[in-house]
Amino acid sequence: MTAPIVIIGTGLAGYNLARELRKLDSTTPLLLITSDDGRSYSKPLLSTGFAMGKDADGLGQADAGEMAEKLNAEIRTHTRVTRLEPAARRIWIGNEPVVYRDLVLAWGAQTIRVPVEGDAQDAIFPINDLHDYRRFRAAAQGKQRVLILGAGLIGCEFANDLLTGGYQVDVVAPSTQIMPGLLPLEAATAVQGGLQQLGARFHLGPVLQRLERTGDGLQARLSDGQTLNCDLVVSAVGLRPRTELAAEAGLQVARGIVVDRLLQTSQPHIYALGDCAEVEGLSLLYVMPLMSGVRALARTLTGTPTMVSYGAMPVTVKTPVCPLVVSPPAVGAEGHWSVEAQGADVRARYLGPSGQLLGYALTGAATQERMALNRQLPPVLAELPQVLSLKA
Incomplete structure (x- = not known):
C-alpha cells in the first residue's frame, strides 16, 4: 500500500493544503491528524463572533466527517502525535507508528x-x-x-x-x-x-x-x-510557533520551524506550513502568506517543485469602529514615517532613504488608498527562478 501524505493540523493551513492537493491529485492517500475535533472554521472569525452573534457552532463550517468525504482523506481527531522519526519516515501516536510518504507540519502556534x-x-x-x-x-x-x-x-x-x-x-x-x-x-x-x-x-x-x-x-x-x-x-499577549516536537526530532528551529523556499525543513520529506513555519527568517502569522505557502506546497508535493514567494501583504485589522489596513515595513528597514492626519483618517507612509514606499498604515477613510499604495510596495519575499531541488 502506498504511504500517505500526512498533514498534522486541521486549521486553515492543514485543510487548505488538503484542498489544493486534491485539485491536483485525487488519488494519493491523504491522512490528516488533529488534537481537536477537526471541525473546519476560519480562525480570523474568532474575533468577530460576538458582534455577529455567533457561538462556536455558528462559526464552524463542516465537521471532520464531512471534510473527510470532501477531501477523500482519512482524518483522525482527538489524536496527539508524540514523536517524529525522520530517518524512518514515520511518526508516532503513543505506541502506534504511522509511515508517511511526505509529512507536513501545520500545527500552528500556541498562546503565550x-x-x-x-x-x-x-x-x-x-x-x-x-x-x-x-x-x-x-x-x-x-x-x-x-x-x-x-x-x-x-x-x-x-x-x-x-x-x-x-x-x-x-x-x-x-x-x-x-x-x-x-x-x-x-x-x-x-x-x-x-x-x-x-x-x-x-x-x-x-x-x-x-x-x-x-x-x-x-x-x-x-x-x-x-x-x-x-x-x-x-x-491576547501573543503567539509562539509550535516547535517542540520538531526540535526533539532534530529539525532546525529558530523562532519557528526553519524551512527553505520550498517549505522543506532541514530533514527530507518533512515540510512546515503556516504559523509554525519560518521562511527565510520570516514568521508571518497572517492568512495571506499562509495561502501563498499552501499553493506552492501543493504543487511541490504533486511533483512540481515550486518556491514560495510573498508579494505585498497588507493586513486588514478587524476594528470596524476605526477601519485599519497596515503593511508594516520589513524588520530593520531604514527609513522614516511620513504622516498626514485629519481626525480619525490617518495616511502614514514608511519611506526609504530614496523616498521609496516600504510600508504604510491607513485608518478611517484613508483605507481607500490601500490598492494604490499596494502597487508601490516591494514584495515581502521576491520571486526567484525555480531552481531549488528537493532534499533526497
Missing part, C-alpha cells in the same frame, strides 16, 4: 501565557482556536465585564468585538500605545480613540500582577497599584 498571582488563573482565557472560543463563550454567558491582556492587533480586535457585543471592556498592556511595533503613534491614536468612543478603557504601561476571586466576580491588581473589577480575562 503570562504568570499571574492569585487564585483565579482559571478565569484567564486565551482564544486561539474554536475550542478556546467555545469555552470562553460559555464562561461569558450572563457576564458583563471583560479584561483584555494585550493591546496588539488581536487584543484590539477582541476589544471591538466584545464592545459591539454589549460587554464592558478594559485593556491592559505594558506599552505606551496600542499595536506597538506595527503602527506609528498617529494611527495607533486614531484606532484607540475609536475604541474608546465605543467604551473601551485603556490602561497602558502596567501589567496584570494578581487576579483574585471576590464576591461578585474578579479583582485584578495591576503592577502600578490600580485595581480593576471584572468577570473574565481574555489573554
Whole structure:
C-alpha cells in the first residue's frame, strides 16, 4: 500500500493544503491528524463572533466527517502525535507508528501565557482556536465585564468585538500605545480613540500582577497599584510557533520551524506550513502568506517543485469602529514615517532613504488608498527562478 501524505493540523493551513492537493491529485492517500475535533472554521472569525452573534457552532463550517468525504482523506481527531522519526519516515501516536510518504507540519502556534498571582488563573482565557472560543463563550454567558491582556492587533480586535457585543471592556498592556511595533503613534491614536468612543478603557504601561476571586466576580491588581473589577480575562499577549516536537526530532528551529523556499525543513520529506513555519527568517502569522505557502506546497508535493514567494501583504485589522489596513515595513528597514492626519483618517507612509514606499498604515477613510499604495510596495519575499531541488 502506498504511504500517505500526512498533514498534522486541521486549521486553515492543514485543510487548505488538503484542498489544493486534491485539485491536483485525487488519488494519493491523504491522512490528516488533529488534537481537536477537526471541525473546519476560519480562525480570523474568532474575533468577530460576538458582534455577529455567533457561538462556536455558528462559526464552524463542516465537521471532520464531512471534510473527510470532501477531501477523500482519512482524518483522525482527538489524536496527539508524540514523536517524529525522520530517518524512518514515520511518526508516532503513543505506541502506534504511522509511515508517511511526505509529512507536513501545520500545527500552528500556541498562546503565550503570562504568570499571574492569585487564585483565579482559571478565569484567564486565551482564544486561539474554536475550542478556546467555545469555552470562553460559555464562561461569558450572563457576564458583563471583560479584561483584555494585550493591546496588539488581536487584543484590539477582541476589544471591538466584545464592545459591539454589549460587554464592558478594559485593556491592559505594558506599552505606551496600542499595536506597538506595527503602527506609528498617529494611527495607533486614531484606532484607540475609536475604541474608546465605543467604551473601551485603556490602561497602558502596567501589567496584570494578581487576579483574585471576590464576591461578585474578579479583582485584578495591576503592577502600578490600580485595581480593576471584572468577570473574565481574555489573554491576547501573543503567539509562539509550535516547535517542540520538531526540535526533539532534530529539525532546525529558530523562532519557528526553519524551512527553505520550498517549505522543506532541514530533514527530507518533512515540510512546515503556516504559523509554525519560518521562511527565510520570516514568521508571518497572517492568512495571506499562509495561502501563498499552501499553493506552492501543493504543487511541490504533486511533483512540481515550486518556491514560495510573498508579494505585498497588507493586513486588514478587524476594528470596524476605526477601519485599519497596515503593511508594516520589513524588520530593520531604514527609513522614516511620513504622516498626514485629519481626525480619525490617518495616511502614514514608511519611506526609504530614496523616498521609496516600504510600508504604510491607513485608518478611517484613508483605507481607500490601500490598492494604490499596494502597487508601490516591494514584495515581502521576491520571486526567484525555480531552481531549488528537493532534499533526497
